[in-house]
Amino acid sequence: MDVKEIKKDADHRMKKAVENIQQEFAKIRTGRASPALLDGVKVSYYGNMVPLNQAATVTIPEPRLISIQPWDRNMIAEIEKAIFKSDLGLTPSNDGTFVRVPIPQLNEERRKDLARLVKKFAEDGRIAIRNVRRDANDHLKKMQKNHDMSEDELSVVLDEIQEITDKHVKEIDQVLEHKEKEIMEV
Secondary structure, rough: OHHHHHHHHHHHHHHHHHHHHHHHHHHOOOOOOHHHOOOOOOOOOOOOEEEHHHEEEEEEEEOOOOEEEEOOOHHHHHHHHHHHOOOOOOOOEEOOOOEEEEEOOOOOHHHHHHHHHHHHHHHHHHHHHHHHHHHHHHHHHHHOOOOOOOOOHHHHHHHHHHHHHHHHHHHHHHHHHHHHHHOOOO
């Protein structure tokens, strides 16, 4: 592996860590409706367990309401049961064609718990990014040890890897700040 490939691989893996954090944040309920809340819900669709969004259309008609229109009306009871069984604490209701999921207001204690959870996810993301940095640095130091690069070149490349790391950690911090603001908003 050459220096360019190591930097490119590190940048790619760090981007994946940031994307993973964003996906985790999307699943956290903030009192505002989001289709991503139901991403983890699976329903039995003709004998197969599939994600809800592959068996129905999920829309947000109002800020505190998720509307689900199954592609097959026979699925309404199955969808309702799957949402109820999920750990989301949501209570679905149906009118024969749609399943409606009202999103209740969060209390202050629950908001603080969610904020702590979000901070933990962000820290896990930072750790993942630092692990990628460590792997890249180890590769580079081996290359220098094998005389594939000089100490000066190693120093320059290590600084570049650190810049990439700082950029991705800053992205996680920005996403965290936005999510915390969203959670604490009443």
